[in-house]
Amino acid sequence: MNFAGKLKKLFSLQPSLREDFFDSLGDLLVEGDFGAVPAMKLAEDLERLAKKEGITESAQLQERLAELLTNELLDANPDNQVEGENAGGFQPAVILLLGVNGVGKTTTAAKLAARYRSRGKKPILAAADTFRAGAIDQLKIHGEKLHLRVVAHQQGGDPAAVVYDAVEAVLAGGGDLIIADTAGRMHTKSALIEELKKIDRVLENKIEKIPDAGTFRCIKWLVLDATTGRNALSQAEIFHEAVALDGVILTKYDSSARGGIVFSLASELKIPAVFLCDGEKYENIRLFCKDSFAKDFVL
Numbered sequence: 001m002n003f004a005g006k007l008k009k010l011f012s013l014q015p016s017l018r019e020d021f022f023d024s025l026g027d028l029l030v031e032g033d034f035g036a037v038p039a040m041k042l043a044e045d046l047e048r049l050a051k052k053e054g055i056t057e058s059a060q061l062q063e064r065l066a067e068l069l070t071n072e073l074l075d076a077n078p079d080n081q082v083e084g085e086n087a088g089g090f091q092p093a094v095i096l097l098l099g100v101n102g103v104g105k106t107t108t109a110a111k112l113a114a115r116y117r118s119r120g121k122k123p124i125l126a127a128a129d130t131f132r133a134g135a136i137d138q139l140k141i142h143g144e145k146l147h148l149r150v151v152a153h154q155q156g157g158d159p160a161a162v163v164y165d166a167v168e169a170v171l172a173g174g175g176d177l178i179i180a181d182t183a184g185r186m187h188t189k190s191a192l193i194e195e196l197k198k199i200d201r202v203l204e205n206k207i208e209k210i211p212d213a214g215t216f217r218c219i220k221w222l223v224l225d226a227t228t229g230r231n232a233l234s235q236a237e238i239f240h241e242a243v244a245l246d247g248v249i250l251t252k253y254d255s256s257a258r259g260g261i262v263f264s265l266a267s268e269l270k271i272p273a274v275f276l277c278d279g280e281k282y283e284n285i286r287l288f289c290k291d292s293f294a295k296d297f298v299l
Helices: 003-013 021-031 036-053 058-072 078-083 105-117 135-146 159-171 189-208 231-243 261-269 290-298
Strands: 093-098 123-128 149-151 177-182 217-225 247-251 273-277 285-287
Touching: 003 021, 003 058, 003 290, 021 036, 036 058, 036 261, 058 261, 058 290, 078 093, 078 217, 093 105, 093 159, 093 189, 093 231, 105 123, 105 135, 105 177, 105 247, 105 273, 105 285, 123 135, 123 159, 135 149, 149 159, 159 177, 159 189, 177 189, 189 217, 189 231, 217 231, 231 261, 247 261, 261 273
Parallel strands: 093 177, 093 217, 123 149, 123 177, 217 247, 247 273
Antiparallel strands: 273 285
16 A cells, blocks of 8 residues: 555544544655655654644545645646747757666656757756766667757766857857757766866856847756655755755656655755656656645645
């Protein structure tokens, strides 16, 4: 049974609230990757609400819990980040996809490219993961399937130079949206972070030199494996400190994902979720909706 199922079962097994109900709820929230302190606070807030409103049946609390969970999450409009302003000026965007190896960055890059192409954008894929063997070829295969341009250098090359060339391709009229797949592992964590900082600096310097570049967006989304639990929060902290993240994309969001990490990212790091991926096909990506996400947990 997945976490949401366990949460609903807790409410159904205790139709009348017993003294240990809120302790059980707190324990279950910890199991669901909320973190000990946020989980206990949420359980305590719900208990105070129950006393204030005179609620004695657990079924009545389910909607209240859904409301509290919704309030924990942050609003995000990733499409608006990508589209930019509509009042003239230069409007392309570059999306940097960040994250450790194995979370599905390359596939997510292809999914985003397919999604935004269907919305009238002209994506260019940038193979900025020059460290992992096969990453460049993998992105090129996606590019061929989607009939999209892929900007790539040789393995071991400078990732910042790849992104720079992708911007040049946009300026030459080759597209209006760059989706860059970046490395997830190097010999040391510090080497990886420094490489990502370099890409960020190169982008900022390049954008500053573009005439009328007021709406040229540089967006940084962290790709996280939804099944990794609290370790995902540690990853987010490292990347956020390095390059100031704009949002997270959860991959592998299926029955094994506990999902509480989304609430921890919002409450502890102030980073919103922007997309959920739940399959390998290009269409298996959807906008994150905080209202439906919270309700699906509880109701």
